[in-house]
Amino acid sequence: MNESAIKQSLSVLMISFMVMVPFQQTAEGKTNLDINxxxxxxxxxxxxxxxxxxxxxxxxxxxxxxxxxxxxxxxxxxxxxxxxxxxxxxxxxxxxxxxxxxxxxxxxxxxxxxxxxxxxxxxxxxxxxxxxxxxxxxxxxxxxxxxxxxxxxxxxxxxxxxxxxxxxxxxxxxxxxxxxxxxxxxxxxxxxxxxxxxxxxxxxxxxxxxxxxxxxxxxxxxxxxxxxxxxxxxxxxxxxxxxxxxxxxxxxxxxxxxxxxxxxxxxxxxxxxxxxxxxxxxKDEYGQPSSAERFIQTTELLDYGFDEFETVEYQLEEILKEKEQVVDVPDGVKQSVGIKIQKPISIRVAKEEKDKVKASVKLDEAKLNEDGTLQAPIEKGEKIGEMIVEMPEKSEYIFNNLKPTYKVDIIAVESVEKASWLVRSARSIQGFLGNLFN
Missing domain, CATH: 3.40.710.10 (DD-peptidase/beta-lactamase superfamily)
Structure with missing residues (x-):
């Protein structure tokens, strides 16, 4: 198999690359808060x-x-x-x-x-x-x-x-x-x-x-x-x-x-x-109810959120590790299509931890050929997959502890028509011969 064919196969069977990013602490994490x-x-x-x-x-x-x-x-x-x-x-x-x-x-x-x-x-x-x-x-x-x-x-x-x-x-x-x-x-x-x-x-x-x-x-x-x-x-x-x-x-x-x-x-x-x-x-330092302490302690809580966490944006290029965001379309007139997301996914993450959140890009299985490649035709603006960011298992939420998933649609930036049977056959022969001689 030649180098081009290998790259094509690897890129479209499943685009799912993991990047490691920080996560927020809850009460189980170590904090410097003094809440009474x-x-x-x-x-x-x-x-x-x-x-x-x-x-x-x-x-x-x-x-x-x-x-x-x-x-x-x-x-x-x-x-x-x-x-x-x-x-x-x-x-x-x-x-x-x-x-x-x-x-x-x-x-x-x-x-x-x-x-x-x-x-x-x-x-x-x-x-x-x-x-x-x-x-x-x-x-x-x-x-x-x-x-x-x-x-x-x-x-x-x-x-x-x-x-x-x-x-x-x-x-x-x-x-x-x-x-x-x-x-x-x-x-x-x-x-x-x-x-x-x-x-x-x-x-x-x-x-x-x-x-x-x-x-x-x-x-x-x-x-x-x-x-x-x-x-x-x-x-x-x-x-x-x-x-x-x-x-x-x-x-x-x-x-x-x-x-x-x-x-x-x-x-x-x-x-x-x-x-x-x-x-x-x-409570105050003597254990008595304190009107002032409710504001002082609230300030501590809010400071903790604003100071110890930062907003991180997830873009396609950060996940794909490629300057150009494209997906191969082997049976298209043009054999690749540019992709984009409408907006990045932004989440708040702890500054000191960088290895728990998972980000991935996945193609829509309904739009793949039997061999796992993206199939033509593709319309401009068509959804072809999703970019997903998943928080770690220990993260907790107020919604009965259900963990939401952060998703954004991946869409095609141009249309790609399906190549004729003759062109696709010629490509198959060319690929076979290339593999044979290599």
Whole structure:
């Protein structure tokens, strides 16, 4: 067999070359993080990959982070046309009392007055208004009790494994002045694991990215120019101008109750890379719940993601180790075809590890001849295979630990017609004679 025939055979039977690249650590890896909380987790916002975890499956109190589920259901109702931003809500007696109860986080809502869904949503997301959250639950479901059923149903739909929603605001039921939702008990608490809260944040940002436009506001004036005008200050300490100002931070939700302690779901984006972090019941050096520590520890988690990992792009030339990206087409008029991908595959990988991720290029078997060669005719833009990047087995994801595969289509950059029978026969004879003399 001559050199040309050998190269042709090897190149088209199966293009599958492995390159070794780094992978991200999870909690099993060694880190320098000093997280003092009941539970914590850090995940990639685009893939759901777990970068760090600590007691992530424990069912724990979440306090006002409950409002993230309320946000999801409100935004879902908006997108489905069941409610509108400008529709109004007349304050119920329950909402009036809880929106004006001393000691509870609120934007005071007045009895007998009407508020738009947008006003209530802003008050809930920015100021963590409990009355506003309950009002929205009544707008969406008619009553808070029915809304709680929707919350738990949505949690199941999104794949939560450890959860219990008992009201729309995150208050302890015993703080609701006896007006806790029907179907729940006075001693019930909203409880969700860190991993499931991260899952909620993942879907909230993915399905309704506009949530970050509101959650990222350091402050906003409620009903400006009226007798109810109020400067609502965001409780997220990582936002611009706040005590723990963090570059790229734009969400997501704090929570504080005696039962849950100090909790926080944070998120930040830098250079197109976003992470989601969850801290449940952050403690200080004396083991006491600490509002400041939830932001300090979140900063540690986010720094770990941004500093210890880098974005790596996978291109065809890096896998094929060839300057020109072509595949042989032995039965074509032209005996090769250029190939390309629409965009490279980008993943975050640990800087210090370079031998676990596998990248490969594989041709579509349906487009191969019996001998494994790519067959003509081929149309310009036709998919002829895939470039695939696979993460190592130890990688974990928030989607019930299912490992996604990163794929991109490989397409032909030109058309190749099938050669005539006479031309193909002549090539076969030429190849036979070449092999014979060699």
């Amino acid at each position: 909380a009941d539970a914590a987790i850090l995940v990639e916002a685009d893939t759901g990959k777990i970068v760090y975890k600590e007691h992530e499956d424990e069912l724990l109190g979440i306090a006002s982070m409950t409002k993230m589920m309320t946000e999801y259901l409100v935004l879902e109702a908006i997108h489905e046309g069941r409610i509108k931003w400008d529709q109004t809500y007349k304050v119920s007696e329950k909402v009036y009392q809880l929106a004006n109860a001393p000691g509870l986080s609120n934007v005071p809502l007045q009895a007998g007055r009407e508020y738009s869904v947008r006003e209530l949503y802003d008050a809930m997301v920015i100021k963590s208004g409990n009355g506003a959250a309950i009002a929205l639950s009544e707008v969406v479901a008619g009553s808070e009790g029915e809304f709680v059923k929707q919350m738990n149903a949505k949690a199941k739909e999104l794949g939560f494994e450890h959860y219990q929603f008992v009201n729309s605001s995150g208050l302890s039921n015993y703080d609701m002045l006896g007006m806790f939702p029907e179907g729940t008990d006075v001693n019930d608490e909203n409880m969700v694991s860190a991993e499931d809260i991260a899952t909620l944040a993942f879907y909230l940002i993915r399905d309704y990215p506009e949530v970050l436009e509101t959650s990222g506001l350091p402050s906003k004036v409620f009903r400006p120019g009226t007798d109810e005008e109020l400067l609502m200050k965001n409780t997220n300490g990582l936002l611009k101008g706040k005590s723990y100002d963090y570059e790229g931070a734009d969400g997501l939700k704090t929570g504080t109750t005696p039962f849950a302690g100090s909790t926080f779901t944070g998120t930040a984006e830098r250079d197109g890379v976003r992470y989601i972090s969850v801290i449940l019941d952050a």
